[in-house]
Amino acid sequence: MFSRAWAGPSKQPAAHELSPWPPLSVHKEKERGWTDVEVGAGPSTSSDFPQRLHQVRHSCPCEQRHEKKRKSNCCWIIILVIIILFLLGNSIFLNIKTLSPKTSPGDPELATPDTKGTGTTTAKPSSSTSAPSAALVNCLSQFSINAPSSPTSYPCGTCVPIMAGVPNDLADGVTNPQTTGQGNALQFCALKAISDATAGNALQNAGWVKDVKFCGWNGVQCDSKGRVTALNLAFPAVPASLPTDLTSLIGLQNLQVVGDRNVPAGTIPDGLLSLPSLNTLHLESTAIQGPLPDNAFNKSSKLTSVTLVKNAQLGQTVPTGLFSLPLQTLIINTQNISTPLTTIFTSALASTLTTLDLSFNALTGALPSTLSSYNVLTDLHLDANDITALPAALPVSLKAFTIATNPRLASTIPAAVCSSSTLASCDFRGTQLKISTGQGNATTVCGKCLFG
Template sequence: MPRIREPELIPMQHPPLQAWPPLEKHLHRCCERCEKKKKRNRLLLVLLIVFLLYLLGNTVFLNVRVLNMTPQSSSPPAASASPTTMASSGVLSADAQQCISQYNLNAPTDPQSYPCSTCYPVLSAVPSNFSDGNSQDAQTIANAVQFCGLRSVFESASGDGQTGLANGGWVKDVRFCAWSGVKCDGFGRVASLQLTFPSVPASIPTELGGLTGLTNLQVIGDTNIPAGSLPSSFAQLTALTSLDLESTALTAIDDTLFSSLSNVTTLTLVKNAKMGNELPSSLFSLPLQNLVVNGQSLSSDALSNITSSMSLRTSLKLLDLSSTLLSGPIPASISSLTALTELHLDANALTTPLPSAFPASLQALTLTNNTQLTGAVAAGSAFCALSRLQTCDVRGTGLSAQGACGPCQFS
């Protein structure tokens, strides 16, 4: 039989094995990357800690520096930089810089901790035209001075007074334009301040003079407070146009005050029993439009002094001297007040004869309760002849009408 031949086995061809990198080498590279990342993170952490320590140290330094400043005397506070130097060179004294920093850092969160006793004299000495190229510094100075000026009112008030002010938001923050009785203009300057008992100071503080943008000031006390004299710094309120002092125990106004307050057009003095009976002579040089003095005594020549003022003759529109113990006849010079539209002389001790003429511009006249005014008023004479007169009240006097006398009411 033929021999069966075994099939020949052919070996299978396999692709060559790929070479894999050593595992140790791969792990080594991974560890290197992790180590670099850890080093970078540690470095960032160290830098962050250093930065935080720097900020903390700087804040502590500022607090200590400002709180330990020596209180200023009446001499210029920053000897190292006079106001003239600061204005021309744009360089603030170190004390002023610290006060600015303190106001920006701590005052917003703790307004009562701000050291006004040391910072107010420092910052108020900086000229209003100061500029260091940073408008924020000038605004901060103005804000801090005004804040301290208002806070001095709060600190001078009694317990009930402080409670009343605190209820109106006072000294709870540094946003003083939102405090009750305070109104600011578009530049952040306090333009109007109204204080009514019990929310009034025991006396008018010196720091109130820092409110140099103030145009309207009204203080209504309880006849006992505020007391004392107006501080000399009051003359710094040169923007003031309206001053209203009622029911206070303030003493006589300095005779020269209105030489500085030359923009005042309205003066109201009511029930200030300790103010004396003389009006400041500087008042008669003002372009005053409204003068109201009620419930406090005036000298018998007060009306004559007013009518003889060349300035008041052309500017005065309202004159109210009711309940001021005026005596004697109304001066004939009353007719020289050519701009006068209202004249109120009620509850005095005026006597006849009446002046032959009153201002032709007069629209309102009241002479009530002047019991010593007697006699007949003829039609076409005195106030009966005024064509513009709309209101006229002479009740409570001994005057009578002899014929028609316009709108006048007689007893």
């Protein structure tokens, strides 16, 4: 700030006599890169000072570089935000799409209408050359993306009919499946249906449906291809009824269900006994209803072991087709069956059957002579029936023979039975059996056999 002392009245100097303003030094901030700049040399007025200062500031190269860098950073931030929003939106769209794998009601290639009032639709099989439907792709996508973290939310009711419409990639003989993965998804849904139908979350408490790796669940065994080969269910971890989805277990070999005589109830699902690999069937203490039709086992070509115990509602007859199979073990115990003995002892079983247990039933009459032709039979149990007579000869291969509590059984014991070196146990208690002539009158002298 400059000042001049008052020197009294004087003559106003001419314009050319005015002394110039001293140079103005502007000190820039060191931290922002400013340097001292002299603004104007020579005559200047206070009115043009801001303009000249502005020109100097914007002519500084350092400031220009900062401005360009700031604008560049802003551009990159905007581009990054756009990319993030795009990825987020795409992820949300994918999740929404896979959460709703429903077929279009008007798409004839995806589903047929429900004409039986079952509440579900059935997908039409696609040709091997056609591309997978969008609904099928969605079901498989959700099983691989969402089901591992939320297995209970997988929509089996919607997806099973769709996935069942194409060749199963786990089936034998399927070399070029239209899609891969639906075999595992179908198996998961079959096991989930069992869990959903079990009271008190008994199977979930045992570790079921905690994930989609069902081969590690309690009572479930798989082969090297991931196909369920064995399923063992025991009360209280049994469903109220056997779900139809069990037929999706195309690799099932061994099915064992033990209830409490009240559950499971209902009927055996169509197609369960026709599974191509089924070789062992064990149903015990169930309320499954019968009778089974005679052709129930006609397609059970690999079935070698059948156990039916304490299934009071299954009926008093056994499907005739069962006795035409190459069975090795047949146990029908406490079923109150009354099938004629001549139907049971057919020649079809003679070369394969090793164990036969028909105890605690309603069998009546004499044992047929064909029994002697069962040359590999080792265990024969016919206790608690109404059998009246033995054949002239019994299988020489027998190791255990019990026919106790048949009060009307009054025939003569074949001599080969008492002299057999193979027979290890024998029970004739509760019968009127007698030793053949020439062996003496003492009924207790007959090898390993018990009387009384």
